[in-house]
Amino acid sequence: MKTLLKIILTALAVVVLAKILPGVTVIDYTTAIIVxxxxxxxxxxxxxxxxxxxxxxTILTLGLFLFVINAIIILLADNLVDGFEVSGFFTALLFSVLLSFFRTILFSIFKDKNQIKN
Known part of the structure; x- marks a missing residue:
């Protein structure tokens, strides 16, 4: 159940970012879930x-190269999913940073209360 909630929250973040960022397109909610x-x-x-x-x-750049890896993951998702388009590398980089930020906020809001006690 927790995995399904995380996927739905990620899909929600993808839809919101597609509305905000000019270079990102998602055609519908089903595509957002697939993304x-x-x-x-x-x-x-x-x-x-x-x-x-x-x-x-990654070591040489003190971890900043991980942002590039995240952008590559977004570009791979762009190639694999029809109906999801990212216009370029820098848009994918910004999308991945904002997606990580939104996911962190959404996951912290819906954190399981049992995890807080432990």
Whole structure:
């Protein structure tokens, strides 16, 4: 249930960001849910590989290269999902930063009360 809630909240953040950012387009809510699932899967499987292979660049830039990896994940989601478009790299970079920010806020609002006690 917690995973489903996170996917729905991520889809909500994707829709809001598509309305705010001029270079991001999502055609409907179903596409936003698919984008949320694809981003979650890419973060689960592809992101660790990218982090591992770019570890020297990440260390050299003191972790700032992780923003580039997040933008690459967004561009991969753009290529995989029809109905979701990001106009370029810098738009994907801004989208990924804002998506992380919105997800953090939304997840903290809906945090499980049992986690607070522990």
């Amino acid at each position: 949320a699932i694809v981003i979650s899967l890419l973060n689960m499987f592809i992101r660790p590989l990218l982090v591992f292979f770019t570890l020297p660049a």
